[in-house]
Amino acid sequence: MGKCRLTGRIVIPDDPEYDLAREEFNTHYDLFPSVINFCKTAEDVSNAVCWARKNNVKFRIRTGRHSYEAYSSLNNGLVIDISEINKIKVNHNTRTARLGAGSLLFPLYEKLYEKGYTIPGGTCPSVGLSGLTLGGGWGMLTRPFGMLIDQLIELEMVDAKGNIIVANSEQNADLFWASRGGGGGNFGVVTSFLFNVIPVDRVATFNIVWDWKGFDRVVEAWQKWAPFTDIRLTSILDLLTKEKGEIRALGEFYGKASELWRLITTLIKAYPPKKIEVNNVPYIDAVKMFGGMIPGMEEYSVSHGDPDAHPFKNTGAFARELLPPKAIKILKNFLSNAPSSENLVELQALSGRVSEVRSRETAYVHRKALFNLQYITKWENEWEACANTRWVEGLRDCLLPHADGAYVNFHDNCIDNWLEQCYFKNLPRLIEVKTKYDPENLFRFPLGIPTARR
Template identity: 30%
Template sequence: MINLDYTELTGEIITRESFNYEEERACWNRAIKKYPKVIINCSNNPDISNAIAWAKKNSLEIRIRSGRHHYEGYSTGDDVVVIDVNKMNNIEIDEKASLVKIQGGVSNREIYETLGKANYPFPGGGCPTVGVTGLVLGGGWGYSCRMLGLSADSLLQIELIDYKGELIIASENINEDLFWACRGSGGGNFGVVTSMTFKLPAKQNIATLIDIDYANINLDQIKSIFDLWIELFKDLDRRMNLKMAIYNSKINGKGVHITGVFYGSENEASSILSKFKSVLPYRVFDLKCTSILEINRIIQDSHPPYEKYKSSGRFVFNNYDSSMVKKIIKLVNERAEGSIYTAVSLYGLGGAVMDKDKEDTAFFYRDAKFIMGFQSVWEDDVHAKTNIDFVKNNISFIKSITTGAYINFPCGELENYEEEYYGENYKELRKIKIKYDPSNVFNFPQCIKTIL
């Protein structure tokens, strides 16, 4: 066994002998159990460069981590070097230039808090501890995307440390190909992101938070809500976006939960959603007009501190007939053994997401109607395999009725994953990968390949 010299590293060094190793190696998805050789909590660019050089010198694979939220755990691994940028979380607002610059470790909650206090919305994600950089690199779905576009659509400049340990800047005017790739190719392919600069949207003092829940209902009742959902999105005001979860919960039985944000008044939202109020008796129908900051706090706080789950997501283009809708709903008719929650979810797209063409950024599936997600959540490790197999089996059916997979909701079992994640853009992404990481230093499961 080779003895490694950690003295050449800078930053906070966590090894298997460190008292906080178990805490530091943990992912948000507690079903992922990986044991890195070393975790380096970086505070600045030199820490990152040193980590890359040290990993190459010792022939160790690198993983890049900011929020620990990768569904399949590709931001960590067994016997790898984890470069963690979570401590690099500075945020600078330049209101005169309408810009915000963040460091690579900023989380959703941190950017929502900072911008929300200044009455700025931000097209971020729903979960508080997700790293903004990982979200943006994958395109970035969020409750504001129909009005503000994907997270990546506001990006103006990115800085990253490359395979040589050197700083690279990419924008529309410099390293344009890399900038194109960094808006939809997913995290970890080209280097360690140290900063992102975004264009600030117009200030928005208030909006309406949407929370609707129908609990303990049967499959026919769920179908009536599903049908309303499809009809609603045919000409939905782009100021509104919604996520609908058709769930089977150990606590609330079978039901539907709709969460959303509307950049308008409570009365307007009520009018748009009026049919959802009358279609069935509901457990919750709450429209709350309040500040952008408060809305994001409520959404963030609705998420658990961690879970054990298997999940994935794919793009919906089809108009499903009645029989297909019933088949989709039946995916959650039963839970896997040990599951406390399973759901098939629809994440709204359209609106501003479609304002760009599929060739404008690496995010290819601009004209999809929804992202269809599927998940199972459990608590006891003894049920892990059963739940994972349950999701894998049902994803096979979902794959047959969808086109392409969302890189930020990845699935480790995908064949031809590059074509699935990137559509026709995958060939160009391979060329860019070869150009900016010719030695394939940033190599991990489902990374962009360097073989044309």
């Protein structure tokens, strides 16, 4: 195997599988790479980086294809796809697991669950482990176990010279710091992670649905409860459009259903629900529930050509204080006048173990946030794109006095001060690390961290 030549599986435009290979989850973007390199090993990745550097070919790094602005692909360049680097190896003695960085979440959860473990990752079944982790990573076990990066011990990375290096608390410690929240695509190509894994068997879940008339009271009650309740409980609140006419709260409790009933009393009393479900379930069934998968399905194929792929424009912000009534009114007004009935706002409870880590201890800086707000819009016809994009960006702008900052995994090219909003006081150090490990800015994309020499 020679350096500076592509190895692994190669797909080019003439190949019959090219259209499937180039597809992104956000179908608003229709990109045409010159070469797609499906790497199977770290050596394949090293060869791809060397080849791109030697031939002065622009490239992007891709795992699950979920970049909101499709920055994991490009026209007329190389896509380094690591989704086939997906092996796992669990060490029961140390309760750790070496995970291929290209793993997609649902297959990964299944494999870990078979061995009695999990990691506190995200919910979408086809999201890639690498991008999720490098941005910070949260999900339904965030409050009891922190961000996904808080369970990260070590990573293996191909750097800008094509070298395969290791980063942990002792070796390349500055790179390890930056890789915990600095975002994917900035410093190199991660090929594997070493995580602490969490023993898991059964968990309790809840699903409460209200009529839209209870909007103000439910939002008020949820935000005063979700970041402060029992640390074993993580909850989200989905605010649907007035046209859809519902609000729903869901959550996962690292405990028993009998305890969970007591904990959700506050929400039940806020406004009479029209539906309440509390269940004690195998953990993998909870994964399916929060991943939007049909309960009880025997098979679920997380593959490219995802049937759930659609055009969308999402963005978000962090609330470090409770939303005042005027902010709740803004949410209500926007959801009353949404251009698509499919639009929604999702509140993700944080705090808990997340806030126990200092904001400078990792690159992920939003440690004091009580919850994140994700503003979500999708459409079917291309002529609907402008109205929905204006809606989601207008909502974020109107709520900036009450919720700001940006999550690096929610790429949004409409935010002018993107880097400052993502990293706040950690940005200068991230630029230093970027300059040290990638001085020529080989790893670059429109919202990426720059080097000190622009």
